[in-house]
Amino acid sequence: MTIAESLLPEFDREMGLTRRVLERVPDGVFAWKPHEKSMTLGRLAEHLAELPSWLRVSIVESGIEMSAGRPEGYQSPATRAAVVELFDRNAADARAALLGRTDAELMAPWTLKAQGKEVFTMPKAVVIRGFVMNHIIHHRGQMSVYLRLHNVPVPSIYGPSADEAM
Numbered sequence: 650m651t652i653a654e655s656l657l658p659e660f661d662r663e664m665g666l667t668r669r670v671l672e673r674v675p676d677g678v679f680a681w682k683p684h685e686k687s688m689t690l691g692r693l694a695e696h697l698a699e700l701p702s703w704l705r706v707s708i709v710e711s712g713i714e715m716s717a718g719r720p721e722g723y724q725s726p727a728t729r730a731a732v733v734e735l736f737d738r739n740a741a742d743a744r745a746a747l748l749g750r751t752d753a754e755l756m757a758p759w760t761l762k763a764q765g766k767e768v769f770t771m772p773k774a775v776v777i778r779g780f781v782m783n784h785i786i787h788h789r790g791q792m793s794v795y796l797r798l799h800n801v802p803v804p805s806i807y808g809p810s811a812d813e814a815m
Contacts (some may be wrong), residue, residue: 652774657728660747663782664740666699667789669804670699671736673796674729681796697792698736700785704743707776708750712760713731715768747777789790 672713679691680786688696706713726732744747755774769780792809793803809815 650749652752653747654686655778656747656774657743659782660704660744663699663785664744666737666804666806667697667785668740670734670740670789670806671733672797673801674732674792675796675799675801675803676729678799679727681799683795688791690799691725691727693788693792693795694729695735697785697788698726698732699739699780700788701736701743702786704777704781705739705746707759707773707781708746708754711758712762712767712770715761715763734770747757 658785674694679694682689696725725799726735732802755777756772758770759773759776760770762768793806796803801811805813805815
C-alpha cells in the first residue's frame, strides 16, 4: 500500500466529519466570537472550508510563503451554503491531488516560509498529516464549541455527542 492509499480513507472520513460540522454553522452570526482574542465564527468556518486546499498545495507545490495574502478580489463566504460549497470544492480538489501520488512524490520536501524566512521543511506526507489534517481536526473541535455556545446541536464526531448518537 502506498502512502497516498493509506491516507485516503482517513482523508475521506475526516472530510465527511468536517462537512457535517460545517452544515450546522448558523447563518446570521458570522461576526460573533466567544472572546476578543478568538476568530469570528465566520472566519473559523471559512478557515475550515479552505484548509483542504492546503493539502493540494502541499502536494503540487514545493512550499508556500505565508505572508502572500489573498488573491485580488477574493470574497469571504457570507453564508453556511457558501462555506459548504467552498469546502466541497477544496476537498474534491485535495482528494484528486492525493489520488495516485507515489511515495517518492509524498516524501519530497515541502517548505513553509514567513516573510522569506523558513518556518519548517518536512516531507509532504508529514505536512499532509500534521499541518493539514491535524489542523482541520483542531479547528473542527473549536467549531463544535462555537456551535454549542449557539445552542446548535453538535454532531457526533468520534463518538456520540450530547445531541446525537452515532
